[in-house]
Amino acid sequence: MLGEDFVRVLYIDLENRKADIRERKDLYKYLGGTGVAAKLLEENMKKGLPPLHEEQPLIISIGPLSTIFPVVTKAVATFISPHTGEYGESHAGGRLAMAMRNAGYDAIVITGRAHKPTYLLITDRNIEFKDARAMWGLDIEEVGRVVREREPGPGKRSIIRIGRAGENLVTYSCVNVDTYRHFGRLGMGAVFGSKNLKAMIIMGERDLPISNLKEYFKTYQEIYKKATQTDAMAKYHELGTPLNIKVLNAINSLPTKNLLQSTFEHADDISGERFAEKNLIRKVSCTGCPIGCIHIGQFRREFDKGYEYESIAVSYDHELVYALGSLLGIRTSDEVLEIIEEVELAGLDAMTTGVVLAWATEALQKGLITKEDTLADLEFGNTKEYIKAIDYIADRANEFYYTIGNGLNEAVKKYGGQEFALLYGGNEMAGYHTGYGFALGQTVGARHSHLDNAGYSYDQSAKELKDEEIVDYVIKEEKERNVLTSLCICLFARKVYDRPTILKALHSIGIDWTDDDLTRLGNDIFFTKLRIKKELGYSLENYRFPKRVFETPTLWGRMDEERLNRLLRMYIDRVEKEYEDWSRGQ
Template sequence: MLRRVLYIDLGRGESAVEEREDLFEEWLGGTGVATQLLLEECPPGADPLSPEAPIVFSIGPLNALFPAITKTVAAFKSPLSGELGESYAGGRLGMALRFAGHEAVVVRGAAERPVYISIENDEVKIKDATSIWGVPATVVGYILRDVETGVGRRSIIRIGPGGERLVRYAGVVVDTYRHFGRLGLGAVFGSKKLKAIVVSGTEDVMVPDPRRYRRIYNRLFKTVVQTDAMEKYHDIGTPININVLNQLKGLPTRNFQDSSFEGAEKISGEVLADNYLFRRVSCAHCPIGCIHIGMLKTSFSREHEFEIRKISYDFELLYALGSNLGVSSAEGVLELIEACERQGLDAISTGVVLAWATEALDRGLVTLQETLGVSLRWNDVPSYLKAIENIVRMENEFYAALAQGVVFASERYGGGEFAMALGKNEVPGYHTGPASVVGLTVGVRHSHLDNAGYSIDQRALKKSLTPEEMVDAIIREDDSRGVYNSLVGCLFARGVYTPENILEALGSVGIEKTEGELEELGRRIFDEKYRFKRREGFDLAEARIPRRFYETVSAVGMIDPETIEEMMRIYRKRRGW
């Protein structure tokens, strides 16, 4: 298996391929390799939006070879947090990179005018994108698929106007329905005048022991499709969590002022599946079909003429643009999701920013003059749609502040106690208890997918857990996901890829490891990420936790600040800090 890194310099218009066997031998692939390349390529203190700040993509040794190993990791310096930026996307990108023969891609420099990159096997072209600059992210894919080759083995990733205008939480759309959503990769693309990347390839993938490979492949495939291990993701999918968390009093509502939503049933996964589900889509080489596409039908004339829009939805989007904004109609949430898609914005951050702005207006911290007459109110979908446009256009100082994230906006206008971000990253849809708060605070990218602290809280509902037990569970998850994200697998399939199965799968492609070696690798990857975070100014001892977390009942009851402080002390001690 080739272990190649493709380097592309937008400023010089050049590309080169290097064999980096040593890098992959030590760090496996995926996030392990991407972190090392980011440490190599990003100068200390670099402006995240400067030509010196690179973009790194990496896949793992099992991509395109095993079911549900579908992701690609992007590593960059985040313009939102100012430190580690890391995001994952499915779709076809991992497969396309494998067939193009590149396990990692590093994008350096910046172009003088809008461009897109075309990668076909070893051939790299930097092409003019002036004609598609300013075009919505939802449209760019349709344009490029007609002018680029590689149908069936191709991935098209692109930004929208939000990334072009450097909104700090702009994302990158991947193959229509997937995203590098969090921490502002879209703005980094925009700073480089990079509109899109198209990847395709025709390389064969060889395995050293086909018989061993078939044996473990068949076992994993049967587990994925013939057991209930991943069934819930196909049926209703993650939106099933709306009703579940609502019943547990763990569903953030109206900017975390409440933890249950009276309109939850109307935006629930069950209602969407019954009334709006159009189809399910899978990432390349995954048989599950967890991507749920809703159909929104709207009239545009009196003569019964309609527009049909197909909109991907999941739990986090329904929380951020639904319960957290008090939006109680499925149509309203789908409208807001599509607006974020069109502009190329991270829906989680957008929802949290709008929720803070709504409360700030209600409390008199900002005025209608600053909102340009947009009367932000809970459940006011038209006003939120207008506000999204104003954020991308940065129509005035207030909207320009919102475009830099909820922490920046609250520092400018006040209301930091209800600016719901941890590590400067707007929080996901869980108010479950202390493990969620601590997990988001200490996680390498301040995401629920770092260590699933919310699931530890849910375990605590069934059996009481001490602060030490919760911290130990967070650390185990942080470290183990470092390995899994180096493969790079879909986290929905973590129950399928047990340590035993991972070792067998790696062995079938010529990588012999022990369970102890993988455990040690996970710890080292975590430490390397924190090395980058500290280098760029992150200090866990100065972590800011909004007071609102302590004011609203969670799934496990009221959260005690002393419990959070104790868990943070235990965490630092366990890590040896």
């Protein structure tokens, strides 16, 4: 809690419609965000129960710097992932961190299952359990509209909600946050659905007590100038992450057509430059951020005969353009936006949806599945058929869509095609086929995300590949990112918030930590997550990478399977030794 030596946790029991607030001094050493969320997950999870059991918890946490410093905009959620069956973590921006701060909560723990569809209204004065039966079945956009009409309230609020995919427990359904942001990937939307929780509205008007305003303001200004007047974050405002499309395409690293290719003949037509020239209409920021990295693109859609069109605005970034563009062979920016819109309304994770559909396209070509299964003529480049399939996934339209609604791990068990299923550690591939650093990094990351350790960055910056360096990079970077995400700093601002800057910001609000304290925090979180994963049965022993990743060239040429397996073994051995040393010190 800002200005205090404790973390203020709101506990919500959906089944009994009860709420309780506790001031947890023992959590203070984890600061907030990832650290606090991981510890609260560990102490509340039920390891003998399935991920979507009503007793499993859902945690959302912010940090001490949240929204009072530039680009400290994230809220962190943890849960048992229905997608992988192990540790789940997701981050989202928007207005959520601000709303939690103004409502006076550092973390929220939700357990139980409501007896009927419910939405929560959380304020600094009250917690209300409200009837959401009329919202059940509505898409993301409609839910937002209904909630805004029902709960006008003050402007300092955040609305998070699920679509049909979350209601139907698709294991890669997401939670939409304030329209343009998301808790994506590992199935937080299904966790909401399993709890009969359709939406949450959080708002409040609490003061933010900062004791030394002079020092705080001086530090704020220094960080603001660093973020806005240097090139540290310039690329995120200008073209945004879609600038990666042309860059990766030029170095044989853009996954295309289910990774049958690593370059795309239409890359220029779905590049960041093309989106900016043809579709970009505005740039939006999360609350507390001066950068404006959220790029909103527009496309026209005909809704009736006689040249009747409507203009549709959706946000886009590299991962969406990769997964719903190059990976599916989609040739134009308009068509990519059209597919993104369908994914958004259904409440699905864009990356996993794209990878699943790319696999299904190839599986159909190879005869592993039929059109009776797909109900759509899936072929690379066919936008209209992919849009049909997206709705079928969200609705779990038949046995095939029910199966792929549980992700590629389940799909290949039933239909085969494991050799071309783009999976790393049980999570679908992100948009970087750069080489060994990426392949190892996404596989071993705590949440199997490319953002856990950015192994792709090593691939792109290294002058030569050295096995020890790759393993060392992946471990050190994940620990350092644990520090950043415990403070809820957007990872786009990692060059702004170096260690001295972090310590100065903390000092300005009365938290006198040292560099050693930050190192200890990064280690504690890294191994706490590993301990959670072990308790849930996680193991990389006997792990096998999909054959496809070795068949298609990367920046460094084709990867050697034996070398990647050796890197994985090196990583496991080193982390196990460090884990034993850490455990003895606890």
